[in-house]
Amino acid sequence: MTIILALDFGGTKLAAGLVNLGSREWLRYERRFSPHNASASTDLEIMRSLAHSLLQGKKPAAIGVSFGGPVDATMGKVRLSHHVSGWENIPLREWLEEEFGVAVSVDNDANVAALGEHRFGTGQGYESIFYITVSTGVGGGWILNGKPWRGAGGMAGEIGHMVVDPTGPPCLCGKRGCVERLASGPYMALDVREVLGREGERRRGGEIIQRLVENNLELVTGKVVSEAALLGDVLAEDILYRGAWGLGMGIGNVANLVNPQLFVLGGSVAKSGERWWEVLRKTARDTALPEVDFEIVAAGLGDDAPLWGAVAMAEQSCFRA
């Protein structure tokens, strides 16, 4: 049997899957969290051991790799990671081709996930989709005319740093009120910690968050904010739905600009419940011109969208060869 190996270097997770060429079910599949002080070399070491444990001595026909950060897809080179140190200019394709002796394709996770959803997920049969991942960061990937569109310099899809509120909170990128600054998990957690950390101030809500983390603000994450909002915490609601508003503004703007048929949303924050989706959809609809039609749906492949996209990339390289 011809087998395909798919690898996903996420911001906080590492995953690998093995399929028979043409199959739509995993032959074998493994997933690990990155260690707390992960670096490029620890992540690479874990991924190599995952890959070899999956392959059990067999040689795949091709390898597809999804990477959570900017990638030069033509060269198969990682530019950097915003979450894990040491990834600057790592020739990931070259290293993996040397180690495994087969063709390797590498691309940014949002581009890869867009391809995955288009080939195997909710985006099947659509000519134009914009995939958005909303988790540690916010990023996007394009399918236009049925094919990936990466942009002139491979940087297309950056909805995360679209400014939707110029008077909003400052973002690490140097601007204010970016989509990622409002809608991503870590930034929502930061905003909650900041409000709860201020002493002696009157504020609305926060009690449920405090209870969930047993008064240890260090433990507040995006997931905790979502949970607290669903339990009715007013502070958590304010911050979570402000994020949905920001992302909705971004999506409406993108609809006006590029007019894709479908928006597909993946990532942990997209699991924040019905009201998050309502705020997002209403804001996007109000922001887009009335003549501009689109749908916004959840990723059909869930967290495995990048891994299945990596399978699609690897399969393409088999058919090219």
Place this chain on the structure above:
Amino acid sequence: MTIILALDFGGTKLAAGLVNLGSREWLRYERRFSPHNASASTDLEIMRSLAHSLLQGKKPAAIGVSFGGPVDATMGKVRLSHHVSGWENIPLREWLEEEFGVAVSVDNDANVAALGEHRFGTGQGYESIFYITVSTGVGGGWILNGKPWRGAGGMAGEIGHMVVDPTGPPCLCGKRGCVERLASGPYMALDVREVLGREGERRRGGEIIQRLVENNLELVTGKVVSEAALLGDVLAEDILYRGAWGLGMGIGNVANLVNPQLFVLGGSVAKSGERWWEVLRKTARDTALPEVDFEIVAAGLGDDAPLWGAVAMAEQSCFRA
């Protein structure tokens, strides 16, 4: 000789040009202002007379039409005009094909101008460009992978109603602080009239504007605002460069999202002088991520970009036939 007829229905101007197939110089060319109370029927009447006066009884091989408003390019049907009444659902292609007995292509002016600049103007040799017209309105048109990208419903390119300042002035579209609301000629004139119309209020500048229009605020236009800014009027400067800031924000966001090689700017407001370009370029550069490269240049074909794009569309229909 095989001849091609190109027609341009602008918001305020009507133009027609005639070329020999393959030539890059006008054989004949005419341009008229729309009458003050223009309607679809007066504009059509003027355009028919322009066309027949250019053709002098000859039959063109094909006709290309640029229209200043939303168009269903597949059906060759005008959806509406935001500036001239009576254009709702006019089957322009059908009418012109009946009258002239040849193939007619119709598209929105920004899409057509993008094609014109790509084939004959500043965009030659580029694979991806975004053309933006900044005049009565603000609209955009895409070339991606060397071909026009019109969007799933033909609505792509709408940078004009991207919100860049949610707390900004209200726009007719129902939102606040859209690019068009800040940067288009009529809206800049409106803002000036409003400030100058308020009695007894302390304000900075405005004297030069008052002098240019001889105290008749009705006569303030975008062009007057640009002129007054160049002459040092502080109020005109505030409003003109706020517009350049808004458009710069929009361009930076588009660069992050789609990463085209080149932005080409046409329309009357793009002739507002060096400082307008400086503010625009700096804002776009600051808004885009550092890794995202692009250039912003003036339309090489100037006001004739839509007309030359119409020539390109008509030529394509000749080669298809």
